[in-house]
Amino acid sequence: MDINDKITKATTHISQNEGLIFEKSSPGKKAYKLPPLDVPAVDAEKLLGELTREELGQMPEVSEIEIIRHFTRISTWNYAVDHGMYPLGSCTMKYNARVNETVARLTGLAEAHPYQPEKISQGALRIIKMLNEQLIEITGMNAITLQPAAGAHGEMTGILLVRAYLESQGNPRKKILVPDSAHGTNPATAAMCGYAVENLRSNSAGMVDLGALEAQVNEDVAALMLTNPNTLGVFEQEIHKIADLLHAKGALMYMDGANMNALVGKVRPGDFGADVMHLNLHKTFSTPHGGGGPGSGPVACKKILEPFLPTPVVITKPDGTLGFEYNRPQSIGRVRMHYGNFGMFVRALAYIMANGPEGLRQTTEDAVLNANYIRKNLEGVYDLPYQTPTMHEVVFSDRTQARKGIKTGDIAKRLIDYGFHPYTVSFPLVVPGALMIEPTESESKEELDQFIEAMKAVAEEAENSPEIVANAPHNTRVSRMDETAAARKPILRWKPPVAKEAELVTK
Amino acid sequence: MLKDIGADTVDDLFAAIPSEYRLTGDLKIPRSYAESEIVQFFRDRAAENGQGYASFLGAGAYSHYRPVVIDSLVSRGEFFTAYTPYQPEIAQGTLQSIFEFQSMICELTGMDVANASMYDGSTGSAEALMMAVRVTGRHKSLIATSVHPEYREVIATYARHQGMPLTTVGYSTNGRVDLEALDTAVDSETAGVLIQSPNFFGVIEDVAAIADVVHKKGALLIVSIAEPVSLGIVKPPAEADIVSMEAQSFGVPLGFGGPYCGVMATRDKFVRQMPGRLVGETTDRNGKRGFVLTLSTREQHIRREKATSNICTNQALVALMCNIFMTIYGREGMKELAQHNLAKAHYAAEQFKKSGAKLVFDAPFFNEFVIQTGGAPHVINDKLLQQKIVGGFPLKKFYPELGNASLWCCTETMTKASIDAAAKEVA
Numbered sequence: 001m002d003i004n005d006k007i008t009k010a011t012t013h014i015s016q017n018e019g020l021i022f023e024k025s026s027p028g029k030k031a032y033k034l035p036p037l038d039v040p041a042v043d044a045e046k047l048l049g050e051l052t053r054e055e056l057g058q059m060p061e062v063s064e065i066e067i068i069r070h071f072t073r074i075s076t077w078n079y080a081v082d083h084g085m086y087p088l089g090s091c092t093m094k095y096n097a098r099v100n101e102t103v104a105r106l107t108g109l110a111e112a113h114p115y116q117p118e119k120i121s122q123g124a125l126r127i128i129k130m131l132n133e134q135l136i137e138i139t140g141m142n143a144i145t146l147q148p149a150a151g152a153h154g155e156m157t158g159i160l161l162v163r164a165y166l167e168s169q170g171n172p173r174k175k176i177l178v179p180d181s182a183h184g185t186n187p188a189t190a191a192m193c194g195y196a197v198e199n200l201r202s203n204s205a206g207m208v209d210l211g212a213l214e215a216q217v218n219e220d221v222a223a224l225m226l227t228n229p230n231t232l233g234v235f236e237q238e239i240h241k242i243a244d245l246l247h248a249k250g251a252l253m254y255m256d257g258a259n260m261n262a263l264v265g266k267v268r269p270g271d272f273g274a275d276v277m278h279l280n281l282h283k284t285f286s287t288p289h290g291g292g293g294p295g296s297g298p299v300a301c302k303k304i305l306e307p308f309l310p311t312p313v314v315i316t317k318p319d320g321t322l323g324f325e326y327n328r329p330q331s332i333g334r335v336r337m338h339y340g341n342f343g344m345f346v347r348a349l350a351y352i353m354a355n356g357p358e359g360l361r362q363t364t365e366d367a368v369l370n371a372n373y374i375r376k377n378l379e380g381v382y383d384l385p386y387q388t389p390t391m392h393e394v395v396f397s398d399r400t401q402a403r404k405g406i407k408t409g410d411i412a413k414r415l416i417d418y419g420f421h422p423y424t425v426s427f428p429l430v431v432p433g434a435l436m437i438e439p440t441e442s443e444s445k446e447e448l449d450q451f452i453e454a455m456k457a458v459a460e461e462a463e464n465s466p467e468i469v470a471n472a473p474h475n476t477r478v479s480r481m482d483e484t485a486a487a488r489k490p491i492l493r494w495k496p497p498v499a500k501e502a503e504l505v506t507k
Numbered sequence: 508m509l510k511d512i513g514a515d516t517v518d519d520l521f522a523a524i525p526s527e528y529r530l531t532g533d534l535k536i537p538r539s540y541a542e543s544e545i546v547q548f549f550r551d552r553a554a555e556n557g558q559g560y561a562s563f564l565g566a567g568a569y570s571h572y573r574p575v576v577i578d579s580l581v582s583r584g585e586f587f588t589a590y591t592p593y594q595p596e597i598a599q600g601t602l603q604s605i606f607e608f609q610s611m612i613c614e615l616t617g618m619d620v621a622n623a624s625m626y627d628g629s630t631g632s633a634e635a636l637m638m639a640v641r642v643t644g645r646h647k648s649l650i651a652t653s654v655h656p657e658y659r660e661v662i663a664t665y666a667r668h669q670g671m672p673l674t675t676v677g678y679s680t681n682g683r684v685d686l687e688a689l690d691t692a693v694d695s696e697t698a699g700v701l702i703q704s705p706n707f708f709g710v711i712e713d714v715a716a717i718a719d720v721v722h723k724k725g726a727l728l729i730v731s732i733a734e735p736v737s738l739g740i741v742k743p744p745a746e747a748d749i750v751s752m753e754a755q756s757f758g759v760p761l762g763f764g765g766p767y768c769g770v771m772a773t774r775d776k777f778v779r780q781m782p783g784r785l786v787g788e789t790t791d792r793n794g795k796r797g798f799v800l801t802l803s804t805r806e807q808h809i810r811r812e813k814a815t816s817n818i819c820t821n822q823a824l825v826a827l828m829c830n831i832f833m834t835i836y837g838r839e840g841m842k843e844l845a846q847h848n849l850a851k852a853h854y855a856a857e858q859f860k861k862s863g864a865k866l867v868f869d870a871p872f873f874n875e876f877v878i879q880t881g882g883a884p885h886v887i888n889d890k891l892l893q894q895k896i897v898g899g900f901p902l903k904k905f906y907p908e909l910g911n912a913s914l915w916c917c918t919e920t921m922t923k924a925s926i927d928a929a930a931k932e933v934a
Binding site for chain 1: 529837
């Protein structure tokens, strides 16, 4: 049997080899042309003296077509949502609509300077105001800031709001509770905001253990950082009790909105007791992930936290025009220069407009339907550690396959051969050997069925010919990388061969 | 699909949500719009914003020409619809491009190692000061008042609850950091000193002289670069320990303030204290060269509350724009581009002086300079706006001591005609 026999989604094909851009460089090649200088040329050395730069070393010199080919070739080595299902759990890899890209690049928006006068910024301000209002409605909160640049940055902003509020009540308190299933950003954020982190264990259903919470929450606890649905894809059914327990002791509930794609249009965090939360526009609201960023992490909050929001905020002025308000004495201050990742606001607003209320609700329903369809079809093939109903993502474990020495990471690598991006590997930490699968609403039944067939085929290989899985991927440009060597002797920049050799000799 | 799952309705799948919280009606947001309506809506918003103005605004966000190749390439779905390259076998495109980006940033800044990007220049400079605290084991930070005022506000927010006391050091009459005041202010408790060059006034700092003072006391010098096009013609801050850059100038749209691209670069010996993603070269099982995310034991997904930072996202797609921009201009073009900026700004400064404006600082500058005018800057700017010219950035809000001062920027896109028109009004 050929190891590619069961692979239906993908096939291998020619892909171009391409070195580093520096290796293509040769003196005199150019890809730019500046217009003639319409003012007198200046003598840089005369103006700058010894501050003048002599030369630009190893910066490349290449032609335009070489640049186009270089980046086109290397782009083809990436897997992307545009190729197919990208079921990376907790990342919500949904379709990125092209209209969003088009409108974000309109000249009047893309070329707007952040300090241009408000009277020629009314369009941008109106976009911010509209997105503010719609996200407030979607979350069921009372106020919002769009300034944070990403989810973790939003977490920091939210916890600083909590801190400022508690300080205004006389005591900022000492601890933040973080469930053991939480993203690593949560405890890292709490530490950055000057709080001690206390772990909160999950119960056998994968939810917050109310007994543990009750025992741990006291006057030292500032907030609980809760992801809901949590990283197992499980909705915290006793969310109101959690909120009540916290509020009774004067603590607040921070909701990590990473999994908001399971809730939009069906339920609002503000209604079930969250005091403050962040959204990831690059997850729930379809702004592209861009190979790692940019993101955008608005923070929505209840009335009590509003006075502390970062400056500036958008207001309607007495003459009816929009403007920025800077005078907010209780504000936590700025968390980023300017107003946030405005280009992402444009895209997110376009997404909300395209969907409307019915569309947003259906998006959520389809995301949850897709995840449950996968769960149903792979249950029994892969171990399902928690039987609790799941929402937009499902977490399996590699327990069955591990008996043959095949781990979640191996299954992920073999899935690549089948033409899919892997799920999230080894997270959440509460599930040993986790396979965290989030299909999103973007996938058709056909794509899901193909994914399910691929997962079943890999499971069968793990049982009958584990070496195929253990050595995967087989069909990629590069095979498994030596990550240990990369970390032990880091090579973090290109150097010309001569310099590199000389360095090796001296080492 | 519902039948396969064993559910009657899709609402059964939401049974876990207590019914009292479930929405029974529609969200109160506008109806669904067709694509054509969406495009028209945003065209209308774009039209409400000013278009076709000549702008003298810089102040940390610069209007450089963006070669069309950039958007053509970053619009490839393989780049913009991928995520963080956790699976290197199917992410070599992103990984190699970041490796090239890191390499070029090192080349331009004179540092040994650069990360795969931070959110932006303001948060990056806050992270750089936190890194200095980790490296030195000291707590105090010193910031020049000639660092971008909004950067300083962001740093204040970050530092407040981390036991990181902040103090400032002022500027002297030539617009550079006051070296005597610096010498007094840095002490054995100082972890890091943050300066900006060219600074917020456009003035190029004497980094070597500042480094001497800072290093004598065992502190780290962090140089923030908000206008990296300057590196085409200004000596890199090689004496710095950490360079914190805002790379927006390298082909990133002004976009009303974001997304931009922070970058941190440093010395090899400090790499393990650096926050953010890093891409390294390695080989696969067959000995073939490839790239991976590396040294991730610094990061939050491994170290949780003990991580160097909570940062997770980087600005990969924006860094790709910067990478393409740097590649397009390259070894010769970066220099020529910088020369054009230098020439335009110096021509403008001369013309403004002839009209009666006073140049406030006499130290060398790159493409921005501060003038003092007889009239209030906002009055001048209102007049210019009627001629479709956006005047300089008034400094009164952040530097009241400078009186009627404003900060003017001329990039290569500024025309002589606009400069001459503005010169008529700046007296």
